[in-house]
Amino acid sequence: MIHDQGMFLRNLFLSFGIALIAGGLGLALFLYTQTGMLAPAFAGFIPATVGGTFLLVALKLNSIGDMGPLREIFSFGADPTLPPNAQIAVGTVEGLDRTHLTVNDIPQYRIRLRVRGVDMREFTGELKMLVSPHQMAAVAPGTMLPVAYLPENPGRLYRVPAQRQAEAQALFQRQQVQLGLADPRAAEVSERGVPVTGVVMSMIPTGEIRQGYTGLDATVRFTNSYGNLVERSKRAFLPQSMLGQLGVGRQVDMRVLPDDDTQFIFELNSVDAVSW
Structure with missing residues (x-):
């Protein structure tokens, strides 16, 4: 230790x-x-x-x-001295194994990810990071995480530094739109939206699967910027690991455009914030 x-x-x-x-x-x-x-x-x-x-x-x-x-x-991938040429990408967890390292009773894991870079090309890599028990669901297989890597050694992944989280969020939104998994205005909602807490009223599978993501027609109730309680619906595509976070009756964190409450995204739990 x-x-x-x-x-x-x-x-x-x-x-x-x-x-x-x-x-x-x-x-x-x-x-x-x-x-x-x-x-x-x-x-x-x-x-x-x-x-x-x-x-x-x-x-x-x-x-x-x-x-x-x-x-x-000695420990995990977050590196505040990551060189300027480090690239930001989005990875999908394929598996993880516990290493022999523990810090303050928090174990370190070696996480294997399939990574999609800025150019949408895919490769595989590993990220070592500390994961507390309450975070395990956020790194389950199928979960998406923003990562950083050096072009000369893409197989070794790092946590995205705090100062580049916004860049990672923007890349994630662009890729989701390109893959047909998010509305084209999702990036705008992520940038300008205000945080609200909603309640899931219904969650109906559409039967459609895109890129391994399950299509759902979600209806949520929340209080908008004008203080009105409203119900809004949207079609969302989620990985299997996150379906449980949108169960009927559950509270869910969201971002909503202040001037158009029909435009919203879900902010589901992950080690690094990503929005759907």
Whole structure:
């Protein structure tokens, strides 16, 4: 565990620090008693000073608890230093396996995805990330996740940095429209829509399947920007992993155009926000 590595390093710095301070002060006392002069005794303060630095490092490691910097090095795909040439894409989870790494009792998983890039070409890759138990449904096979990759090594995937989430959302919406899985105005709703909470009134399968997505005629009730309780319907195409989030009677997060409440999208649970 990262926690165990942090404890080991803290104890290592602490032990070296105490040993160097004790040894340095002992040396200084010995030289002073042998020579009767302070100048030679200062040689003992050199290792003592180094030991003090080790103690400060140990205290710093203790203050950051579970080794935050090491967590970034050892753990998952989110990389704030991702190079500017990194490409954004949308991946569909095909499977996942647990690794041997755990951080703060949260296990790391190796997630296999089929990825569709900006040019709509597909390839496969792997993403390592920490997934808490309540997030497991968001990385189930069939779920879509925005990912980043380097052109020279597309098989290794990364979480999309926070500053590029909007870019990932826009790409996702464009691809959904191109594949016939979303309304052409979905991107506009995602950008200009206001968040509301609706209640699913009915959810009727159409019998149509596109790109492996199930077609549904959904009717939801919500309060619009004018304070009126309205019912609106739309046809949606969802992966199997998300069908349960739109059960009749369930509350659902949505975005609705403030000037046209017939235009809305669902915001379903995932590790990184995507809208349908």
